[in-house]
Amino acid sequence: MVPRALRWLWVLCCCSSGGSSSSGGGAGSSATFTLTGPWSREREAAAFRVLSASLRFCFLRSFSWVWESLNRHRYLNSAFSNENSTASYGLNQFSYLFPEEFKAIYLRSKSSRYPRYPADVHFSISSVSLPVRFDWRDKHVVTQVRNQQKCGGCWAFSVVGAVESACAIKGKPLEDLSVQQVIDCSYSNHGCNGGSTLNALNWLNKTQVKLVKDSEYPFKAQTELCQYFSASHSGFSIKGYSAYDFRQ
Ligand SMILES: *[C@@H]1O[C@H](CO)[C@@H](O)[C@H](O)[C@H]1NC(C)=O
Numbered sequence: 492m493v494p495r496a497l498r499w500l501w502v503l504c505c506c507s508s509g510g511s512s513s514s515g516g517g518a519g520s521s522a523t524f525t526l527t528g529p530w531s532r533e534r535e536a537a538a539f540r541v542l543s544a545s546l547r548f549c550f551l552r553s554f555s556w557v558w559e560s561l562n563r564h565r566y567l568n569s570a571f572s573n574e575n576s577t578a579s580y581g582l583n584q585f586s587y588l589f590p591e592e593f594k595a596i597y598l599r600s601k602s603s604r605y606p607r608y609p610a611d612v613h614f615s616i617s618s619v620s621l622p623v624r625f626d627w628r629d630k631h632v633v634t635q636v637r638n639q640q641k642c643g644g645c646w647a648f649s650v651v652g653a654v655e656s657a658c659a660i661k662g663k664p665l666e667d668l669s670v671q672q673v674i675d676c677s678y679s680n681h682g683c684n685g686g687s688t689l690n691a692l693n694w695l696n697k698t699q700v701k702l703v704k705d706s707e708y709p710f711k712a713q714t715e716l717c718q719y720f721s722a723s724h725s726g727f728s729i730k731g732y733s734a735y736d737f738r739q
């Protein structure tokens with residue numbers, strides 16, 4: 492696996508060595524070939540060989556990572572294509588990354604460091620008649636999907652999402668609350684380097700801190716200093732919570 496920066500360097504190298512040959516082998520990036528002494532047909536041919544080799548190398552390199560992406564999409568689109576799946580896979584802003592790179596940049600949160608959910612709870616729901624289909628989005632109590640960018644703050648997004656929906660289900664207006672507030676202020680967590688939903692809920696419950704509107708404390712995609720609001724400032728706090736582990 493080749494680091495991304497190195498790949499861009501190759502591309503740059505190709506582009507600028509193309510440029511420098513037409514301008515007579517000037518400074519530029521000519522790590523690939525440096526011309527000194529009188530110009531001759533052999534030298535020209537040698538320079539051309541080096542240039543075409545490096546272009547070919549660049550082309551194959553770019554081709555291999557686009558090829559790998561396309562293969563992956565084809566596999567994902569066929570393996571999971573059935574009536575229950577609405578996902579379709581294609582090129583997006585992450586396609587230039589190999590899976591290992593994507594993992595290193597975006598999946599940094601280490602959940603094993605955090606407490607597990609208290610207990611397996613077995614509900615008896617046989618006596619309740621459940622609808623065939625139920626989606627809280629149809630009840631307008633779920634806010635839009637947000638983009639966490641390069642911030643490992645999924646734990647904060649999920650807790651804030653839960654508070655937003657719990658408030659809306661209780662009849663309050665549905666609004667985006669501040670994820671950045673939880674990222675900056677929730678202790679026992681590590682901001683954009685990861686955290687635990689349980690720790691965040693525990694912090695909200697213990698401190699009775701009010702989550703303010705997202706527009707008042709907007710998302711910055713990095714951990715910053717905690718901003719405090721006066722006790723009279725409007726926001727939503729929680730009175731308690733329960734967490735369950737639904738795994739079998
Ligand atoms: C789709 O989901 C239903 C209900 O869970 C299941 O019975 C069915 O086998 C699934 N279909 C496929 C193709 O997986």
Ligand SMILES: *[C@@H]1O[C@H](CO)[C@@H](O)[C@H](O)[C@H]1NC(C)=O
Nearest residue numbers: 693696697730731732733734
């Ligand atoms: C939430 O806080 C209340 C009041 O301090 C406490 O009684 C309760 O046990 C807390 N809930 C959880 C799940 O920690």
